Amino acid sequence: MNLVRYVLARIGFYVFVVLIGMIFAIPLLWLLLAPFNSQAMLSVQIPDEPTLNNFRAVFANTHAMRGLLNSMIQAAGAMVIITVVASMTAYVLSRVRIPGRDVFVYVLILFSSVVTGSASMVPIFLLLFSMGLVDTHLGVILVFTGGLLPTAIFIMRDFMQSIPKSYEESALVNGASTWQMIKDVVTPLTRPGMMVIGIWAFVNVWGSFLIPFILLRSPDKMPAATATFSFYTEAGTPVITLVSAYALIYVLPVLALYLFVNWRYGFQFFGGIKS
């Protein structure tokens, strides 16, 4: 009786795994296979004669390449500012007894969940408009920085609280200045946390659609996120082979960073790591 139940449970498990696995795999598999097909295929098919021509065509398309460069500029810019500012802030929050700091953190988290992209698109647009930053890389970078900073600070604060203060104290006792202590003791100790925050910020900006969609108008400023969208919505029937090749190139950095994080730190996530 027990054996029967065991066998049935195993069968049930594998049916479940295969079914759910397929549901998650098929759309991703299409993204992996379609770019290598010489003909446009909307269904998942292994190409008869795999070709790299679609990638050649994408690399020859200056507009598409410009999109990837723009994504790089915006994601890297936001990544640097977010990592530096979040580290500074989190360090202060974990070391200095600023009055009301716990309230500050709670209010920060509350606000960042209340003022979302869909709720703040009008004032953000008007704000950037009045600052003359609509249709600029800087505008996109600043808006992402403001939006992602609270979560970044929150994660970094948790990380910094786990680092014992004794290293810093001994540096100070041995006569280091505040700046030397931050440069030679704090920065090396927090580097793993900064890596994680940096990657997290980069991936978020790289993959987001709404903010560049609202703030950018001219094609030469658009990142790959909005460029892909205009490739497949404009000009009638999209050239599926080319758009899929472009989409695959576009997801590769995220894939690479995921594999890196998974290998180096183990993919873990904190409260609201994905905003």
Place this chain on the structure above:
Amino acid sequence: MSKELQPKGFQIISLKVGLLLFLPAVVFITIFLLFPFIWVFIISFTNRTLLGAGARDPQFIGIENYLRLFDFSRWMQPGEFGHSLALTVTFVFGSLIGQVLLGLAIAFAFNQRKGAVREIMFTLVTLAWILPETAIGFTWLAFLDGRAGTLNSILGSVGLSTPDWLIEYPLRSVMMFNVWRGTAFSMLLFSAALGNVRPSYLETADVIGASTWQRFRDILFPLIRPQFATAIVLVTLWTFNVFTPFLLTQGGPAFRSDIIAIHTYRVAFQFYEFGRGSAIAVIVMIINFILASIYLFGVKRKGVKK
């Protein structure tokens, strides 16, 4: 050095340096979070537009924008606020049930298992969550395509009907998409929680001869109840604000997938009615505030120990 032995007021860095390091974050958050939050309230009481007189010289018009949203003679018509709100409730509820149950099922099925199958499954579900939304949106357009999409070729091969999903069932399509996209969060949350359950509890259950369902209901579920509450509140909050379905349907056809984020976008950036768009945003923020408060002061306080 323990706290008592430190001289009074000893700090690693002085308050002055601390405040200096703190300043950039305050500036960013004030300009890009606090200021939009306050300004959206103000704009919502004006007739501000992008172009024309409303742009040069917006007038205060009191609660007119709100009266327009809650004009009950028309608000359930397609493309209106009430219609969008009702669609959003269905969308959030369907996505929530799908994501939480599917995430729980996967986490439970792979509880106390290791190996390649688990790694592959978790990687697939996680990639669905973290890959850029535009690329994922494009693959789903292909997946759901009425004539040549993979979903219909599978359904057709087993003799089921093959509708044009995005045209005939736009809301169900974007719900399906959103469940696929977001299940990873619940899965990772539950699988971490189940991983912390002491194996001895389950061994005892095995000795007694409890069934899988009994093990789940009587042992595992009560232990992961805090995470369950977390998943429900956060998934509701995120799904309520999600704009990604725009990539599949742009809210159509005929406003049938016009969920609230898309509705706000249309009013503000296609009709350029910033005043009315802001009034919608205010209502969205009030709902967000309620959900976030439930999470921060209800679920998180009780559930997660620091």
